[in-house]
Amino acid sequence: MSVSLKIAVRFLKSSRGQTILIVLGIAIGISVQIFIGSLIQGLQKSLVETTIGNASQITVVSPDDDKRFSDPERVMQAIRQAEGQITALSPALDQAGLATDGDETGSVLIRGLDFAAAEPIYALADRIVQGRLPSASDEAVIGKVLQAEWDVAIGDTLDVTVAGGKRLTYTVCGVFDLQVQSLNTSWFLTTLASAQERFDLAGQVTSIEMQVESGDVFLADTIAAELQALPELMDLEVTNWKAQNEQLLSGLNGQSVSSIMIQVFVVVSVVLAIASVLAISVMQKSRQIGILKAMGIKSRQASLVFLYQGLILGVLGGLAGVALGLGLAYSFTVFARNPDGTPVVALLIDPAFFVLSFLIAVTASSLASLIPARKSARLDPIEVIRNG
Amino acid sequence: MAKAIELNGINKIYGTAIRTQVLFDIDLAFEEQSFNSIIGQSGSGKSTLMNIMGTLDRPTSGTVTIGGIQTGSMRKNNLAVVRNETIGFIFQFHYLLPEFTALENVLMPYLIKHNRPTAEVRERANELMELVGLGKVKNNLATQMSGGQQQRTAIARALIMNPKIILADEPTGNLDSDTTEIVYEILRKVNSQFKTTFVIITHDRKIAEKADRIVEIRDGRISLDIARPII
Ligand SMILES: Nc1ncnc2c1ncn2[C@@H]1O[C@H](COP(=O)(O)OP(=O)(O)O)[C@@H](O)[C@H]1O
């Protein structure tokens, strides 16, 4: 241990109250920074999740007038080979229609889905609140809003008129709740085979829907661009959720910026606090520094005494701050709960962010000790010796 | 005999707007292994002279030569090394570090140079504490000792690097007469045992007369310089 470190440790130990106070100050600052960061990241994550967690994130559609294309298997095969991040790949044949139960009429979107392929996206198995998913060609499931408004029971039949005047009859075999009002009103789900058969569109689809790994959702635009470049998708159009949610994205962006601003200001105030306390401490210890210089300590060693103090305070404060921040985050998720027991806000506990905050604490307090270190280096021992 | 310290044509002027000259053309040299005292009235310039000798202060003009090396052109860091290795200071206000124990204070000049104490230097520090009669309280914090004990600790600290020269500025100024007597006994013992050169400022004539040589300063000039014949 160098003499500078030894003296730094002893100085901190001898003014224990002051040391504890600074460490506490750093810890509180860093824990607030960690808490705000985790809160905002968690908020954003859950916001993104509710927006696109159960929706198509990348969609292949046709630019043709009839919005349809054939041989989806070939396209899906190409996508599978090109991209490893795709977690769900589901073809769909959609057709707008007018449904009626005899006295009421409403527009619906008949969606022919491959339910096995669509499961990773829509999690329908969990969202069927009554009955079951369709299997026969004339079976369909409807949303719970439509079911409630029209008072439809399982086994009832509904007539749907699709483009071209074709009138089809479906038996309702289940009710779903996708937790989105508009989908619960208008979606009318059948099997893909049923749609292709009953609309006379064998082998055709209107879209291929995809999801990517959760870590890659913000790369959806890049992945979409890569897919667009595939020769098999030359005549098709690849859209992604980011292009369709610009407002949400700019909102998230603004939130991130203000969160970072708050964090920066918290850190700046921590730095100022440490700097001022260390500046006072270099005055308090000027007598000791003068004595040490009379005994031959070099300017560099004298400044290291204060740099080490800053470093030690930063490490202690940073560790305490991370612990406090974790505690704060934990108690927030434990105590702030919705009536149903779920946390009000799901904070994102990201170890990398904690490590970053710790490093910020250490760097900030080392920086804050630069000024006192310089003062200490410049102190002339004769001032101390002459004036007692 | 070789000179431990040599001062040539030292002038010291304080202040720039209001200039007060404190030292006038001082020429003074101290031989190695000698035991010298400087006396003079308060304000005559003794401390200023000593601080210049110890490279803590720079003269306005003139040269300071320590162990044959001129210090005028040396950089701060090199002066620090000179102070650390060849000069031991004992100040009137002892100037111990209150955060450290007596023993740690004694070791401090060694730590400044080497960072880590060896078994030998620890042993030496313990011996020095015995020499100054503080074997029992050496692990007390500096603040938990009496004035005399603190001053004796400062003496042990001045000796730890085995310096060629010890400069002492009224080392007994704050001590009662019995303790003063003890401290001087110790200084003389060190002088004969380690052959250390001593320059001691004192206003106590009785103490000064025990030195081999007495230099009197009056108003910034040497007014008297007498050596006791060596018996
Ligand atoms: N920093 C300074 N600025 C101006 N005058 C000073 C300063 N230090 C000391 N003096 C003056 O120099 C003279 C000599 O002081 P000093 O060397 O401390 O004397 P002594 O140690 O003999 O009592 C005194 O008159 C004192 O007032």
Ligand SMILES: [Mg+2]
């Ligand atoms: Mg004086």
